Amino acid sequence: MQPAVLEGEHFWQGDIAVAEGALAAGCRFFAGYPITPASEVAERMAERLPRIGGVVIQMEDEIGSMAAILGASWGGAKAVTATSGPGISLMLENIGLGVMMEVPCVVVNVQRGGPSTGLPTLWAQADVMQARWGGHGDYEIIAYAPSSPQEGFDMMIDCFNSAERWRTPVILLTDGVVGHMTEKVVVPPAEEIEARLVERKVPRRPPGDFLPYRVYDDSMVPEMPVAGEGYYVHATGLTHDERGYPDMSVDAQDRLVRRLVGKIRDNAKEIARYELHDADDADVVVVTYGVTSRLVPPAIERARKSGVRVGHLRLMTVWPFAEWVVEELSSKVGGFCVVEMNLGQIYYEVARCARGRAKTVLCGHAGGGLYGVGEIVDAILKAAG
Amino acid sequence: MSEKSTKTVAGDSREKMSHPMERYLRMERIPHIWCAGCSIGIAVNAFCHAVQEAGLDQEKVAVVSGIGCTGRAAGYLRFDSFHTTHGRAIPFATGLKLANPELTVVVISGDGDLISIGGNHFIHAARRNVDINVICVNNFIYGMTGGQVSPTTPLSAHTSTTPYGNFEPPFNLPYLALSSGAVYVARWTALHVRRMKRSMVEALRKSGFCFIEIVGPCPTIYVRRNRLGTSLDIMKDFRERSVVRHGADPKEADLTMTGPVLCGKFADIEKETFTEVVRRNLEAAQ
């Protein structure tokens, strides 16, 4: 047997760090399907999980992978899968099932160039809106965006914590750069990690006195029994009542979907994480997430040298989007410069929340390469007007 | 919601009668939605009897179903039950079983759900010999959505998407299951309740991928639109046309609209299950 937490310093590829982060968070089930640039996550899991008493299975496709992690979660395991854009497209239906059944699980998307087969070996950040709106129906999702292998490790723990806390699938929106770059990763002592793990919210009432989809406190999150404990839980993708039974009424739909959406939307201020630097009386606030957070510092430096006061909003969670931050800033700053490796996704969120009070500029990229510093500087200056 | 009847034999009456299988049903949801004469109710009844006869702990049985008429079975069964997405009951069940091997995991779903959209998952789970039981109620149609053709619809049958008669050859499910790697393969018609129950008991007690096909045409759509009579006529027809041959080669088990219905336990073999193989390989790798 090996330890689940490999304490100490490592020189790890992002995908490896993500896998290790899952294991450190207590994940003991992985089901996945090979896809560039996420296959390394599956490979690491295939090596490590059997040595720590976990289960790993390469499923026949991504759809089966997502279904399997939902089943594993109902069986009591913390479960994860890893894929890229095309795989997420396949998984969307079952991500929706996870949302509807309120199943804690984590889905890693190592984003690559799209659409369709696109650029398998090269990165992009073009699946951001898909993470939020990809599945049909009204729902909210939680998505983290790491910008380094270290963050990949740390954020996986956050992903599992959020998944258990809010009883929802959580997406880790990493990308081909962060996934395949190799950097130092420091793994803290196991007890330290253990102390910050959020465990599943288990039923506090005995079977017979418990309804699986009633919320017994003021959290909007119901307690989750697992299979095999006598609760005879029934979970369905159909609109359901508090017993979990299908209820095809307008009333049930309203109650259930509003709670599912509100569970995250109403708690967005608690869930969203970001870093805001030098935004007070800035002319321009640069907005980044994931790999672009690593790219902008030299551009910000140069822009400042030409006299522009530049702040930096670094999103750690992309969803729920930190609307209130942008709204508040929009009345104080001159403009926003959104630097993202796509042709405009978070850009639209920023523009929406700025409500025309601040100019919003996109420094986009179709994917595959990286910006030159000059490109970003130009965009910042443009936002400064 | 209690259904009362006071007429019994010998004139005595009871306040509330309970069918002996009610302990396995979510009685607050009974009566179920299945039509008069639908075989799914029979399959569910036999399944309840089988769980009891196999002596399984009700808390440790989990039922997973997909979408469709048979898929509704999970909603009526009083076990940990999961009504998942179309075609994905088997991988869901795989995850559930692997995460919690103590559970006896049973997939109850229909021909369209398991074999059309779910076909890929079906053959892979059989190939791996995942330790789950799959009960497929084959009603030859997509009933819930109004009667479209299914991969098991016999040739020449009339369905809403084959208005000129089905010209696609149907799957032979026992053959498909066995050739994919299932270790227990049986087929019974809805009439063969005792033998169906016995097969279910055997499958529940057996490790590995166990597959039971229950042949039961949809009375409301398939039977009616193909002018085959009533569901009772179909059951009587089974009495005439079914041929029981244990150990028969499933290659001969093709179904046509008028030909014999070959039934029986076609295979019951011993093979390492997925979890056993994994464990064995892991020990070797240490």
Next chain:
Amino acid sequence: MRMWRRPLDSDGIRVPGGRIFVIKNRCKGCGFCIEFCPRGVLEFSDEFNVKGYHPPEVAHPERCVNCGLCTLLCPEFAIFSEPDEERDAAPDGESEERGKNDAPVVRRASQTSGKGDGDATGGA
């Protein structure tokens, strides 16, 4: 199964009697129990249940041997049988009387003249 002579130990054989319970309002009138009861115990009643179907009625209660087929066969869980402690069907040779589906009729031992066929014609 017809026997060519009475088995020598037939006096010691008990065929248990059964008692049928019909949960009338659950029935959807499919007719399976009526058709396939091996002893011809049931028939369609004339009454309607809440759904508008004719549930089965126990037309020949003395014939029931608690084989359990109806319990197992009903798609609606609307009918079941239980052992009837007070009544046996005693096999006493051939019976002239034939019921539905040509099943031999079994009478109480006290009612027969020593004739009766204790066969339980196999169901499914």
